[in-house]
Amino acid sequence: MRGTPCILVSGYLGAGKTTLINAFLRAPHGLTATVLVNDFGKINIDADLIENSDGETISLTNGCACCSIGDSLLETANRVMMKRPRPDLVIVEASGVAKPDRLSFLLLGVAGLDPARVVTSVDASQACSSAHDKFISGLFRNQIKSADFVAVNRVNSPQDGRFIEGYLEQHAPQTVRIAGLHQAVDSKATSRPSVSQMPDFETGRHDHAEFATQVHIVPENFSIADVERWVKELPTSVHRVKGFVRGNLPGQPEAVFLVSRTRGEVSITETDTSIDQTMLGKIITIAPREMVER
Structure with a gap:
């Protein structure tokens, strides 16, 4: 019996993984896809940004799927494959600090699922910085070397x-x-990895143990301009900022906005009001742990 295809989307924080997945989901391909979204932190912003009208989106939070919540990923993926009818395709969006070689090997344990094809999304405008950053250069290299396909943007x-x-x-x-x-x-x-390519699964220190995530509650009296100012003033050591806030721009009705910063680039855009209401007023920051603890 033919297995269900699996696409594992990798890439560093803010590299365009969700955008890449949404572009595919919006296209008229006729496939029903189940999307598993792993975010590094206590709340999963990216899962709410997936536009999967024809399939199911499942959120995996509070850790990186290639180590601390690996069992949760396997359990969830196996549960998906037990459903009838099965989806035509399974897409896994890895957290920005995940090693795709670890994840692809974990997914080999899912009955009925083909070996994952790894697609790494790369933000070309940040590639030089990432490749030479002492905190993330190894992770950046791993995400690219582990890929079967690379999608370069920006x-x-x-x-x-x-x-x-x-x-x-x-x-x-x-x-x-x-x-x-x-x-x-x-x-x-x-994509069928050989035993000689098997990643190191020792329980010791992993690259993403070097990252810290924090959830910030936006004060109720903050305007959109206040939020934008706060995000812009965060130190450069913060590699990723994302969250949802409610407010209004001058002369405009109240709306929900997606707040995002990748390295120093800030964007605040109006988004779908149907997002999970528990996400509103919360902004996540991710930074190398060493920089946070200084």
Whole structure:
């Protein structure tokens, strides 16, 4: 019996994983997909951003699926595969600090699920910084070397393009470049890791033990301008900021806004008001633990 295809979407914090998945889900491909979303922290912002009208979206929170909640991922994926009818496709969105080689091996334990095809989303505008950052360079390299496919976005300058192409040629010359998830889904190639490629699953220190996440409650008297100012003034050591707030812009009715910052780039955009109300007024920050504890 043929297994259900699995796509594992990897990439560092703010690299465009959710955008990549939503572009695929909005396309008229006729497939029913179940999306498992792992976020690093106590609340899962990304799960609320998945636009999966034809399938199911399942949230995995409070840890990274490749270690601290690995059992939860396996249990959830096995439960999905026991349903009838099965989904046509399973998509796993990894947390930004996850190692995809670990996750893909964990998913080999799910009966009826094909070996995961790893797609890594790369923000070219941040690639040079990530590749040379003492806290994340190893993780960034792992996410690219573990990929079967790489989707490069935000090539904002010729320098961005030259750097990421050189980096990919050096570290992942066989990896297929794609523009969207449909190319990974339609590919005839299969990802079947060998024993010699098995990642280190020792219970010692992992890269993501080096990251800290905090949940900040937005004061009720804060305006959208206050939130934007606060986010902009956060130290550069904060690598990712995301959350939902309710408020209004001058002359506009009240709405729900997605607050996001990737490194120093801030965006505040109106979003769907049907999000989980328990998420409102909460902003998550993620930073290297060493920088937080100073």
